[in-house]
Every structure is written in structure tokens, then in C-alpha cells.
Amino acid sequence: MIYFDNSATTAIHPLALDAYVKTSQKIMGNPSSLHDLGTQANRLMQQARKQIAGILAVSPHEIWFTSGGTEGDNWVLKGTALAKKSFGNHLIISAVEHPAVSETAQQLAELGFEVSIAPVNKEGFVDVDQLAALIRKETILVSVMAVNNEVGMIQPIQAISELLKNYPKIHFHVDAVQAIVKVPQELWLTERVDFATFSAHKFHGPRGVGFIYWREGRKLAPLMTGGGQEENHRSGTENVAGIVAMAKALRLAVEKKAERPAHVAKLKEYLTEELQKFAKVTVFSGAENFAPHILCFALQGIRGEVMVHALEEKQIYISTTSACSSRSKTESSTLHAMNVAGNLATSAVRVSLDESNTMAEVEQFLIIFNQLYRKFSKVN
Ligand SMILES: Cc1ncc(COP(=O)(O)O)c(C=O)c1O
Structure with a gap:
């Protein structure tokens, strides 16, 4: 084969699978429970958060767990739209985004938001000047992926970051699902990037788990409301075994x-x-x-x-x-x-x-x- x-x-790494199985077997508490078993589960989850944050050289408060890339993209786009609609109703995405971004933007357009599409040249790269021309005073979000999943172009995230330094209020989101551990971090997580999306199964972690980077100080409404997990930002009982296995897989991938x-x-x-x-x-x-x-x-x-x-x-x-x-x-x-x-x-x-x-x-x-x-x- x-x-x-x-x-x-990707195939799950045997050590990540081992971490998943052991956590599932041994850690039975719900991380929100007040008793010991809950505390134990919560501690493991916070360790995983710290590990991931350490690898990305960001604060643990900037890492939030999700069910994967699709949820991360939905959360950032819809969460920005909800949190910032009193400031503006205009979003810009590139013409080559994953459907998790493009379909979400389309859904927001149907709800009354305006969406502009930044075109690409014949090699597939976003033209930064053309993107700049789309920015308006109502623009609340620019979303451009780091590595295109179909053809593999690395989009000019650094140049877009430079451009957006002139527009400090606009949220800059990067779908980095295909970029992490594949291309250098400076190409997808600059100081100007506010949000980035990641998915464990693209780096030999389990399917159905991921995380977003959310730069401290930015506003984002929750997509999932309910029990108030993840400090009220993402409700739903956490996938502790998946999170632990994801952190393990990321560490192993980064080592190599x-x-x-x-x-x-x-x-x-x-x-x-x-x-x-x-x-x-x-x-x-x-x-x-x-x-x-x-x-x-x-x-x-x-x-x-x-x-x-x-x-x-x-x-x-x-x-x-x-x-x-x-x-x-x-x-x-x-x-x-x-x-x-x-x-x-x-x-x-x-x-x-x-x-x-x-x-x-x-x-x-x-x-x-x-x-x-x-x-x-x-x-x-
Ligand atoms: C660029 C990109 N974004 C988002 C996703 C969705 O990720 P997930 O499968 O974890 O929902 C994918 C999956 O292929 C992807 O390639």
C-alpha cells in the first residue's frame, strides 16, 4: 500500500495513540467536576495547553481547544462577526480558502454581512495590493490561509501582516491547518496574526480535535454556548484524551x-x-x-x-x-x-x-x- x-x-502516531488510550482508560473524570478525578483531568488538559503554547511560543491563554479545523474556522469567522458587528459588517477572504472558511463566509453573507473575495494570480497567490484595495472602514476581518490544501501555495502572510499593521482594528485570521510543522512558523504566525486554526489529524494526532490560537486582547464571541467550558469561550465537555494525544503528536512532529x-x-x-x-x-x-x-x-x-x-x-x-x-x-x-x-x-x-x-x-x-x-x- x-x-x-x-x-x-495522517496516520495517528503510535505514541499519540498510546497517550489517547491511556488517558481514556485512566482519566475518567470530567475536567469540570469539582472532585479529585475532575481536577486530575483538568490538570492533564492544562498541561497539554501549556505544551502546545510552548511549542508555538505563545501564552497558554492564547490556546483554545476545538473539534478540529472546521470548527476553528467557523468559530473565528462567526465569532468575529458576532463580536464586532456594531463596528462593521464587512469581511475579506481569499479566493482559495478551504470550504470551512468560504462556506462560513457565504453563510454570513446570507445573514447580511458583506464578503469580498481577494483574488489570486494564475499561480494561486493572493495579490496583496488587490487585497488592500478591498479594505473599507467597515472591514472587521481578513482571513487568508497559510498553505492551500489543494495546490500547496504558501500565501504571503508576512506581507499581509505588514499591510494590516495600518489597520489595527481588523481581525487577521490564518487557517494554518496545512502549514503547521510543514512550513516555518514565521510564515503563518506573525505578530500581526490575531487568530489561527489548527487540526490534530494533519500532524499525526487523532481526528476530531484541534485548537485555535487567539491573540490576547482580541474579541471573539463563542460559537458553542452551554456549560461554560474553556472559560465560557467554547462550551462542551472537553475531549481530554484527544487533547492530550494532540499535544503529544505535535511535540513528536516538531522534534522531527x-x-x-x-x-x-x-x-x-x-x-x-x-x-x-x-x-x-x-x-x-x-x-x-x-x-x-x-x-x-x-x-x-x-x-x-x-x-x-x-x-x-x-x-x-x-x-x-x-x-x-x-x-x-x-x-x-x-x-x-x-x-x-x-x-x-x-x-x-x-x-x-x-x-x-x-x-x-x-x-x-x-x-x-x-x-x-x-x-x-x-x-x-
Ligand atoms: C486548510 C484546511 N482548513 C480546514 C480543514 C478542516 O479541518 P478538519 O478536517 O479538522 O475539520 C482542512 C482539512 O482538510 C484544511 O485542509
Whole structure:
């Protein structure tokens, strides 16, 4: 089996799984309970918060637990809209955001907020001047992802941060789900970033748990109301085992960070070079200013899902451009924003690598791809 779908999800690290199982078995208290068992659970959770904050070099008061990336994005967008609607009703998002941001913005638009879309150039990068031109006095939030999940561009978060220094009241949100441990932190958590979203299952933690960074002093309304957990900011009994396992997975991933990007980048570089030798292949992901782990390409005339299933028969797992939208069989929204022709965009597939992948797997992938290329060429 060759697993090249690490942007969809990663395998849980055995030590993170171990932490999850042990916490589930041994820590039975609800962290809100007043007795010893509750205190014990709460202590573990606060340790995990401290650990994560330490890794990001932020305050533990700036880390808030969620059920993952989708909740984090929803919370920041809707929470900002609710908290700041008396100051303004205008939001700006980039044209290549994950649906957790773009659909949430669309929902806010239906509720009467105004949403502007910052366009991208043909390589997929946000144009900072065009974004600047969209800012109005009613603007309350700018949301731009750090690493695009479909094609892998690293957006100019530092340049946008510079721009937003002139607009200190605007909330700046960065969806960093695909960026953490993959690209250097200074590219997604600048001093000007107010909120950032993270998800454990993208860095070998469990699914269904994540956190947001929330810069102290910023206002955000809760999305989940109820029992008042997370100091009234996010109600719901906490997923203690998931949180502990997430902190463990993050620590393990960060420890390996030094060697990871170089190894993964080498695999991507070789794969790109080899794929470009096929006349009917278009590669959308570049090297410079692109994440090392994501490679998006299309084989002209063959729909993405046909390629995914043909490779699956050989036990090679990749995806159409993003796992979340791949079942809906729509064309990639990122490629659409990059002005890629519709028929080519529907052929796009994504290979997403991880440090556990090897050059031998890449070679095997290329052998199988070559066979499929010849088969499909005959049919066409
Ligand atoms: C950029 C980005 N944001 C948000 C999400 C949603 O994260 P989750 O699956 O934890 O809800 C994903 C998941 O693929 C993603 O890639």
C-alpha cells in the first residue's frame, strides 16, 4: 500500500495513540467536576495547553481547544462577526480558502454581512495590493490561509501582516491547518496574526480535535454556548484524551521538523520532474513558495476521480483536489480561482506526502502511473 493522501489525514502516531488510550482508560473524570478525578483531568488538559503554547511560543491563554479545523474556522469567522458587528459588517477572504472558511463566509453573507473575495494570480497567490484595495472602514476581518490544501501555495502572510499593521482594528485570521510543522512558523504566525486554526489529524494526532490560537486582547464571541467550558469561550465537555494525544503528536512532529521538509521536498521535486515528462500532464504546484508536501497535477482528458480509483486498484491512495469536496465531484475551487480551464480542473488530483514516504514508493507510483497513462492514451 502506498499512502499519498497525507493532506486529507495522517496516520495517528503510535505514541499519540498510546497517550489517547491511556488517558481514556485512566482519566475518567470530567475536567469540570469539582472532585479529585475532575481536577486530575483538568490538570492533564492544562498541561497539554501549556505544551502546545510552548511549542508555538505563545501564552497558554492564547490556546483554545476545538473539534478540529472546521470548527476553528467557523468559530473565528462567526465569532468575529458576532463580536464586532456594531463596528462593521464587512469581511475579506481569499479566493482559495478551504470550504470551512468560504462556506462560513457565504453563510454570513446570507445573514447580511458583506464578503469580498481577494483574488489570486494564475499561480494561486493572493495579490496583496488587490487585497488592500478591498479594505473599507467597515472591514472587521481578513482571513487568508497559510498553505492551500489543494495546490500547496504558501500565501504571503508576512506581507499581509505588514499591510494590516495600518489597520489595527481588523481581525487577521490564518487557517494554518496545512502549514503547521510543514512550513516555518514565521510564515503563518506573525505578530500581526490575531487568530489561527489548527487540526490534530494533519500532524499525526487523532481526528476530531484541534485548537485555535487567539491573540490576547482580541474579541471573539463563542460559537458553542452551554456549560461554560474553556472559560465560557467554547462550551462542551472537553475531549481530554484527544487533547492530550494532540499535544503529544505535535511535540513528536516538531522534534522531527528539522529533517522533514528536506526529505519530503526531495520526493516532490523528483515526482514533479518525472510527471512533467508526460506530454498530457500539467503540474500546478511549484517549488518556491509552495509547501513541500503537496503536488497537484492533471492528466488531460481523464477525470480526477477516474485516476483516483485506477490508482486505488493498485493500492495507491491519492485524492481529487481535496478530500472534503471530492465526493461532490465538483471542479476544484482553487484551480477555478487560478483561472485553470474547467476541463483541466476536473482532471486534477493531489498527491500529498509525508516524512514516512520513501523514494521507492515514488518510483513505484511512477511505474503504475506510466502504465495508466499508456492505457488511458489508447482509450482516448
Ligand atoms: C486548510 C484546511 N482548513 C480546514 C480543514 C478542516 O479541518 P478538519 O478536517 O479538522 O475539520 C482542512 C482539512 O482538510 C484544511 O485542509
